[in-house]
Amino acid sequence: MFNVTVDPDKCTGDEECVEVCPVDVYEMQDGKSVPVNADECLGCESCLDACEFDAITITEV
Numbered sequence: 001m002f003n004v005t006v007d008p009d010k011c012t013g014d015e016e017c018v019e020v021c022p023v024d025v026y027e028m029q030d031g032k033s034v035p036v037n038a039d040e041c042l043g044c045e046s047c048l049d050a051c052e053f054d055a056i057t058i059t060e061v
Contacts, residue, residue: 010055017047
């Protein structure tokens with residue numbers, strides 16, 4: 001299981017993480033990415049690679 005967080009101060013709302021996530025962890029809300037389905041995270045880190053602003057943190061729990 002993984003804990004997924006998005007730093008709203010770093011998120012620019014480019015939706016790259018939303019597009020690249022294979023299990024739809026992210027959703028755009030008020031122009032920012034929000035991990036609404038974090039319990040679905042596979043830990044593949046594709047979102048980390050896609051986010052050039054280092055707004056996403058994934059930790060294994």
